[in-house]
Amino acid sequence: QINETKLYSCVFYSDMERVRMIREKEITNRMQTALENREFVVYLQPKMDIETNTVSGAEALVRWQDPEKGLLQPGEFIPVFEKNGFIVKLDLFVFEEVCRLLRRWIDQGIDPIPISVNLSRVHLKNPDFLDQFRKIYERYQIPPQLLEIELTETVVFENLEFLIHVIEQIHDMGFRCSLDDFGSGYSSLNMLKDVPVDVLKLDRAFFQEKKSNAKRGKCVIENVIELARKLDMDTVSEGVETMHQVEFLREAKCHMVQGYVFSRPITISDFEAFAFSGNSGGESE
Numbered sequence: 001q002i003n004e005t006k007l008y009s010c011v012f013y014s015d016m017e018r019v020r021m022i023r024e025k026e027i028t029n030r031m032q033t034a035l036e037n038r039e040f041v042v043y044l045q046p047k048m049d050i051e052t053n054t055v056s057g058a059e060a061l062v063r064w065q066d067p068e069k070g071l072l073q074p075g076e077f078i079p080v081f082e083k084n085g086f087i088v089k090l091d092l093f094v095f096e097e098v099c100r101l102l103r104r105w106i107d108q109g110i111d112p113i114p115i116s117v118n119l120s121r122v123h124l125k126n127p128d129f130l131d132q133f134r135k136i137y138e139r140y141q142i143p144p145q146l147l148e149i150e151l152t153e154t155v156v157f158e159n160l161e162f163l164i165h166v167i168e169q170i171h172d173m174g175f176r177c178s179l180d181d182f183g184s185g186y187s188s189l190n191m192l193k194d195v196p197v198d199v200l201k202l203d204r205a206f207f208q209e210k211k212s213n214a215k216r217g218k219c220v221i222e223n224v225i226e227l228a229r230k231l232d233m234d235t236v237s238e239g240v241e242t243m244h245q246v247e248f249l250r251e252a253k254c255h256m257v258q259g260y261v262f263s264r265p266i267t268i269s270d271f272e273a274f275a276f277s278g279n280s281g282g283e284s285e
């Protein structure tokens with residue numbers, strides 16, 4: 001006799017799979033046109049310096065403004081682009097948009113705020129990939145200390161030697177370099193001794209601890225921040241959603257907080273209003 005449950009779950013699974021494949025094909029067919037039509041939009045999420053209560057940085061996070069489907073979040077398309085390689089073009093586009101924005105702030109006499117961009121591990125397959133980033137930033141003549149490259153900890157395990165080489169090249173260009181999503185996966189503290197990044201971004205996993213573990217969770221966070229400080233790294237806490245957490249992080253001497261508690265990722269013009277309003281000298285004439 002046929003096991004009905006098994007049969008149904010099998011049909012259900014293949015339907016889901018079919019929908020996913022169709023969606024993936026749709027994305028692949030549309031992506032190049034979308035880039036040319038400027039449907040990819042850079043949003044910025046403020047990083048707050050919690051000692052001075054000022055916006056001391058921003059992270060560029062891409063969205064896809066699809067004319068039919070509306071605003072798509074990176075989780076819906078970046079995995080596809082990492083599979084088909086288009087992420088390389090998209091990251092360069094985001095980087096150029098960021099350089100263009102920094103150039104405009106400088107030209108308008110606005111005190112520019114440093115911006116970080118995410119770099120997919122797919123780039124690391126091409127040993128010369130940084131040349132393209134170098135060309136773009138030279139074209140816009142941006143002071144390199146305004147730019148920061150975020151590398152995700154997952155790349156660390158693929159090829160540590162090469163990663164260190166990449167970080168050194170990023171430093172040679174004068175950019176800062178951060179380790180993103182630290183603590184989300186298999187990060188080991190030991191790896192911090194080998195990876196010469198300037199900034200440690202604590203994943204929101206640190207802030208989602210169960211109530212019963214609150215004490216232990218705090219202890220871990222405090223000591224990771226302390227360790228980062230001793231290694232001369234700044235810390236950015238991601239995914240912070242309550243002022244209670246901010247107070248704790250201030251006491252733990254975390255430098256920056258990036259989270260919904262201050263702002264979601266917002267459009268460039270909303271970011272300018274958020275960061276520069278009431279900031280004397282922030283306006284252009």
Ligand code: C2E
Nearest residue numbers: 061062073074094118119120239240241258259260261265
């Ligand atoms: P990420 O680099 O770790 O970026 C932080 C993510 O956390 C963002 O999600 C942000 O919206 C979210 N977030 C920030 N604060 C909070 C909070 O308080 N609560 C919660 N629940 N979430 C918060 P987003 O924008 O959906 O981006 C997801 C991921 O997609 C990014 O994670 C990054 O890995 C990737 N991504 C985004 N833009 C780009 C890009 O231009 N290039 C590449 N290669 N990857 C990108």
Ligand code: MG
Nearest residue numbers: 059118150180
């Ligand atoms: Mg990031």
Ligand code: MG
Nearest residue numbers: 180181201238
């Ligand atoms: Mg992150």
Ligand code: MG
Nearest residue numbers: 152180181184
């Ligand atoms: Mg992430």
